[in-house]
Amino acid sequence: MxxxxxxxxxxxxxxxxxxxxxxxxxxxxxxxxxxxxxxxxxxxxxATPPALPADHSERMQQAAELLKQAKRPLFAGWQGLSLAAETAAIQLAEAFHGYVSLGNNRAQILASQRYGGAACTWGEVRHRADLILCGQCDPFSSLSRFDERIVQPEGRFRAKGESARVVYLGEAADKLPAEQYDDIIALPENQLESALLELRRLLADVPSRTNKPVSELPAEVLAQLKTLAESLDDAAYPVLLTAGGDGCSLQWTKMVRETNDRSRLHRVSVPAGPATGNPSESLLAWTGFPDAVRFSDTGIEHDLDRFQPETLIQNEAVDLLVFTAGVLTPRWSSFLKTLPANLPIIALVEQDLKLPELASPVITLEAGVLGQQTGGDMLRSDGIPLPLRPFAPDESTSLEQLLRELLPN
Ligand code: SF4
Incomplete structure (x- = not known):
């Protein structure tokens, strides 16, 4: 009730x-x-409380048996999990000497490993940012209350009516809610990387060898980039929002790093779609490595190339997939559809998650929905843990409990 x-x-x-x-x-x-x-x-x-399938115990036994027999299980997915479920998933992968592959953007991980990050929270953006640069992402569309919760409110360092300037830099600008932006730098198709190279040059105040811009961008765009570089220099608390997946992770990360040599630029990630937690943070905290690891008798191996989920499947390196998720993102939906028919799958999913049609044999174990039937904390995209209180708690098992029940005694 x-x-x-x-x-x-x-x-x-x-x-x-x-x-x-x-x-x-x-x-x-x-x-x-x-x-x-x-x-x-x-x-x-x-309204009609879902019941556990009648053969739930049998399925649990089959899943436990599969895990026992597997020599090289792959643990993947992990979107939309509570922090406690992420921890249980890591412990299960460790107990069965499995691979963990979170399938995140490899270039983005490498860029942050090499150049570090300069993250801040949504709270800081709301209270302090005076310039918000939206890098190839439109938070007004992907975060429905972005204007109400982040841009408009007055804050300790921002008086009423003094909202941050919001600037878009990227391609596909014709699809934006133009009235929400103070300035839009609309790039021609496939010119994002050139624009970022030019912006980095302007921010570092480095003249090109020929004293000309390094790229062939239209004159109007070059002039806008010059103004943007000056605004970023002048801003007291500039923040860059990026969504990832635009192919320019390295350029964005270098820009943040270089700018922070001389002044200040913070960065927050804006994933599209429902809240998915932040399993990379948990894996990093528990193992010391991000995103792609293998547990063995001798320790933990980290390899971003070899342990990508698609690479592991192509190389026939795994004999079981343990897919755990509260949310099915397009990235994982596409991955599941390409699995070979002979790879067994254990799917630990919330009751409202619909798996795509799969060629492989699947044992599905269902859990109550986090924040509806079960509770727990989830990491927001800016790294802040938030409680998900169940508003209709019932007897449903949580994903964390299912994972723990599969741990060997
Ligand atoms: S978290 Fe929910 S309430 Fe907040 S903006 Fe997103 S959809 Fe709206």
């Missing part, structure tokens, strides 16, 4: 807003269509 006075955290997008009253879809006080849709879908699903 849902408690209508409860304040809950919404998993609708990467902002993970923790100020929702669950009757908001009726009162209209909640100004977020995505959250209202999320709540309505959850309530209608929970």
């Amino acid at each position: 849902a408690d209508s006075s409860l304040e809950i955290t919404c998993r609708g997008c990467a902002l993970l807003c923790d100020d929702l009253l669950i009757d908001d879809d009726q009162t209209g006080r909640l100004n977020c269509p995505n959250a209202v849709a999320w709540l309505k879908a959850a309530k209608s699903r929970l």
Whole structure:
């Protein structure tokens, strides 16, 4: 039975807003269509409480047997998990000497390993940022309450009416809500890298050898980049938002690193789609390595190239996939569809997650939905842990419990 006075955290997008009253879809006080849709879908699903499949114990036994027999299991997915479930997943991978491959952008990981990061929280952006540079990402679309929660509120260091300047730099600018931006630097197709090289040159104040811009960008864009470089220099608290996956991870990271040699530039990641947690942080904290590791008798091996999920499958290096997720992202959906028919899969998923049609034999173990039926903390994209209070708690097993039940005694 849902408690209508409860304040809950919404998993609708990467902002993970923790100020929702669950009757908001009726009162209209909640100004977020995505959250209202999320709540309505959850309530209608929970109106008929889902029951565990009758053969759940049998499936658990089969999964335990498969894990025992596997010589080289791959543990993957891990999107939308609580922190406790991420920890249990790491312990299971360690207990069965498996690979863990989180499938993240390799170039982005290498760039941060080499040049470090300069992260800040959404709270800092909200209270302090005076210039928000959206690098090939549109937070007004991917984070429904971005304007209300991050741009508009006054803060300790920002008086009412003094919202941050928001600038877009990237391709596909015709699809943006133009009224939300103070300035849009619209790049021609395939010119993002050239523009970033030019912006880095301007920020470092390095004349090119010919005293001409290093790229062939249109004159109007070059002039806008010059103004942007000056604004970044002048800003007291500039923040760069990037979504990843634009092929320019190295350029963005170098720009942040170089700028921070002389002044200041913070960076926050803006994943599209629902909140997915941050399993890379947990894996790093527990093992000392990010994203791609193999546990063995002798220790932990880290190899970003060899341990990519697709590479492991192509090389026939794994004999079992343990796929754990609360959210199915397009990245993992595509991966699952390419699996060979002879690879057994154990899928530990939340009850509302629909797996694609798979050629391989699957043992599916279902858990209650985090933040609806079960509780726990999830890391927001900026690294802040937030509680997900279940608004309709029931007897459902959580993903963490399922993972722990599979651990050897
Ligand atoms: S902005 Fe995102 S997290 Fe916040 S209420 Fe809307 S959908 Fe939920």
